[in-house]
Amino acid sequence: MTEEYHNVNHQNNDYLLDYDNQLNTCCTPQIDNEDDLEFKKKLKNLEKEWYQEMVEKYKNLPWYRRPNRTILFIIVSLYTLSFTVLASPLVILMFNNFCATNQVNNKSSVEKTIHVSTIAAKTIARAFATHSSTETVAIIINTTSSVMEIPKNFIKTNDNMVKSSFTFFSKRMGMNMNGAESICNGIKDSQKTISNIQSILATISGILGFFLSSKFGQLSDRYGRVFIFKVFNVINIFNSIFVIIYFQIIKKYNLILMIIFLSIGYFSGGVMTLISNSAGYVSDIEDKKTRTISIIILMSVIYLALGIGPLISSFIVKITNSNIIILWVSLGLSIISTILTFTLLVESKNPKSLQLANERYNQKYVNNSRSLSSFQFFNIILSFFKPINRLWLPKTQNGSIIPRINVLTLIFVDIIQMSSCMGTMHVLVLYCILKFNWSTIQIGYYMSLLGFCKAFVLLVIAPLIHNLLVLKFNYRVNTQSVDDIDRILILISLIFIFLSILLLVITNNSYIVYLTAILQSLGGIISPIIHSAIVKFSANTESGEIFGVIAVTRHLQMLVFPVFFLQIYSFTVDKFPKLFLLLSLIGSGVSCIISYFGLITSNEMANVDIELEFEESSE
Incomplete structure (x- = not known):
């Protein structure tokens, strides 16, 4: 059994070498391949043999x-x-991540920018309409990019109401760093x-x-x-x-x-x-x-x-x-x-x-690299681009x-x-x-x-x-x-x-x-x-x-x-x-x-x- 396997394997290697030589010839650009049809027949037969081997190997095994x-x-x-x-x-x-960090780092500004929806901004702004202060918090309305100013002292004196309002709207609109909206x-x-x-x-x-x-x-x-x-x-x-x-x-x-x-x-x-x-x-x-x-x-x-x-x-x-x-x-x-x-x-x-x-890789790349060892780094870089040549088909x-x-x-x-x-x-x-x-x-x-x-x-x-x-x-x-x-x-x-x-x-x-x-x-x-x-x-x-x-x-x-x-x-x-x-x-x-x-x-x-x-x- 072993001797028979080695004989078959030796024949396959000879066949592969013959195929390899033909393959290299056929894929050289601008060179006519006189045996193109014959080459395709041999290659088709070889691939069909391999396919049948795989089918026979796995046919009795479970699908998984x-x-x-x-x-x-x-x-x-x-x-x-x-x-x-x-x-x-x-x-x-x-x-x-970008906006939260940049807002925190903007310490020189007396304004704190809070992004909320249009409805939230208008509702809270109405509540603060009767108050005045020189120091304010700007509420930016995302849909219109307009700004409403809210007295900061009102936030301090009405802390609970403000917190509850913002909690409600932030939950509704995703107003947090990891929320649904930006x-x-x-x-x-x-x-x-x-x-x-x-x-x-x-x-x-x-x-x-x-x-x-x-x-x-x-x-x-x-x-x-x-x-x-x-x-x-x-x-x-x-x-x-x-x-x-x-x-x-x-x-x-x-x-x-x-x-x-x-x-x-x-x-x-x-x-x-x-x-x-x-x-x-x-x-x-x-x-x-x-x-x-x-x-x-x-x-x-x-x-x-x-x-x-x-x-x-x-x-x-x-x-x-x-x-x-x-x-x-x-x-x-x-x-x-x-x-x-x-x-x-x-x-x-x-x-x-x-x-x-x-075998083909060793023949095409490794052997060439050894013969041109002084340009080995260049060959390594070039190897990334060589496969693109396959798009330039021969006549x-x-x-x-x-x-x-x-x-x-x-x-x-x-x-x-x-x-x-x-x-x-x-x-x-x-x-x-x-x-x-x-x-x-x-x-x-x-x-x-x-x-x-x-x-x-x-x-x-x-x-x-x-x-x-x-x-x-x-x-x-x-x-x-x-x-x-x-x-x-x-x-x-x-x-x-x-x-x-x-x-x-x-x-x-x-x-x-x-x-x-x-x-x-x-x-x-x-x-x-x-x-x-x-x-x-x-x-x-x-x-x-x-x-x-x-x-x-x-x-x-x-x-x-x-x-x-x-x-x-x-x-x-x-x-x-x-x-x-x-x-x-x-x-x-x-x-x-x-x-x-x-x-x-x-x-x-x-x-x-x-x-x-x-x-x-x-x-």
């Missing part, structure tokens, strides 16, 4: 001990919930300060995500998807702990500490990297023809968690009138997700696939560059639509806090609506449209290149995104913001379609690296556009706060045009797909 989507979706949901519950409370906590959300200085802090955090997130996404994708191909999930969860626990330390223990506003403590979670690469690793896991256990639908379901699960998270936080804050408790909820979810990852999640990649990935055997054009177009459209949606999210929240006086509860409702609607679109509407195009209109699924189904779904999504931004530009109503969340959700199908379309041009063996490269490009835009829009908003908040929406609208329109003219269905790649399918059926 096999690689499966159910456990993956549960873990991904809990992981996503752990940071989405923080989304809206964290903004309010940042505002309150104590300074009407002050534009705080808007500018928090906008700048979020710009810095977005920059850090983009830089770390840019450098780490491709590396995590590469590591997932070499050491497995589960290994990366374990790393993500450990980082997530530390992130929750450090956020609690800052707002619960340190408390006093400190710019440097706030940035450091709120940046810990970015070392996991962010939600883009989570999606990439999850999509890689799904690709390992799903057939190519069902992969698109599986990735759509994965994205719907993530969007569902993105919707439930803010809703949970809004519900808890409304009951407890405290944002701090959400930090502990986040920590609890992180711990549960980590336990499930370490105990139940089973590796999806075949050990031979991991071996191949390590086909007939000299066509259609696959290259399609991939670059998909990446460009993905960057623009991400910048129009995710890139403006922080700014839109700040705008709604300023314009419509939104609190944690309203922010939570908006984010929940966005997440729930995207989940519904991906779970229900997207499969219906996909099946309608295939069964009713006879569009054919091409597993090797962009097809008409991809083009139609991408264009429809972009049109809905364009309409959602247009409504925000031309209207001035908080209810319209909720409506635009529904319209934007109808465009949510674009992300899984782009993911599945790009990975069509790669082997399953390297899907982790390809998904990692997609995450890199997304982090690149998240590095640039959120900071860009936040700075635009910071400079224009006094005069034209909607400028960021106008710029986003222009970008969305451009992406519609580019997707219509730039995506080309390739008959040549379709013929390759047909031939491969014919060979498979003849077997």
Whole structure:
């Protein structure tokens, strides 16, 4: 048995070396590969063998001990919930942390500023109307930014009445440092300060995500998807702990500490990297023809968690009138997700696939680094960028560059639509806090609506449209290149995104913001379609690296556009706060045009797909 295993293993190694040489040849830019079709056949057979081995290995085991989507979706949901519950409370906590500290430090002023609602201010002001004093307490009405002065000696002589009045209104309106509403959300200085802090955090997130996404994708191909999930969860626990330390223990506003403590979670690469690793896991256990639908379901699960998270936080804050408790909820979810990852999640990649990935890595990076030891540091830095070369596809055997054009177009459209949606999210929240006086509860409702609607679109509407195009209109699924189904779904999504931004530009109503969340959700199908379309041009063996490269490009835009829009908003908040929406609208329109003219269905790649399918059926 052992001798037979070694003989088979030796044959597999020879086969892998032969495959490896062909793979390196095929992926060299600007060099025609005369054996492209033959290479695809060998690679397809090899991946099919590995897939069958995994099926045989786990077929007699219980479902929870096999690689499966159910456990993956549960873990991904809990992981996503752990940071989405923080989304809206964290903004309010940042505002309150800044404003409370600055009010305390303003000792030279004879005025003490108390932020209350319009009703509270008017009621208390009427009670103090008959009193006069040179020393007053200013009550700022958030909705109008007007000031009412109250005699300070009246507060001293009527201490009990004042305390009871303020206690009532503070409980009703969340007037405490950790309450539901910001104590300074009407002050534009705080808007500018928090906008700048979020710009810095977005920059850090983009830089770390840019450098780490491709590396995590590469590591997932070499050491497995589960290994990366374990790393993500450990980082997530530390992130929750450090956020609690800052707002619960340190408390006093400190710019440097706030940035450091709120940046810990970015070392996991962010939600883009989570999606990439999850999509890689799904690709390992799903057939190519069902992969698109599986990735759509994965994205719907993530969007569902993105919707439930803010809703949970809004519900808890409304009951407890405290944002701090959400930090502990986040920590609890992180711990549960980590336990499930370490105990139940089973590796999806075949050990031979991991071996191949390590051999290729050693050949491409380690050996080259040794031969150029004097430039070793430069090579280490360069290794973070090398996977991006995978987007520059080689010419086909007939000299066509259609696959290259399609991939670059998909990446460009993905960057623009991400910048129009995710890139403006922080700014839109700040705008709604300023314009419509939104609190944690309203922010939570908006984010929940966005997440729930995207989940519904991906779970229900997207499969219906996909099946309608295939069964009713006879569009054919091409597993090797962009097809008409991809083009139609991408264009429809972009049109809905364009309409959602247009409504925000031309209207001035908080209810319209909720409506635009529904319209934007109808465009949510674009992300899984782009993911599945790009990975069509790669082997399953390297899907982790390809998904990692997609995450890199997304982090690149998240590095640039959120900071860009936040700075635009910071400079224009006094005069034209909607400028960021106008710029986003222009970008969305451009992406519609580019997707219509730039995506080309390739008959040549379709013929390759047909031939491969014919060979498979003849077997």
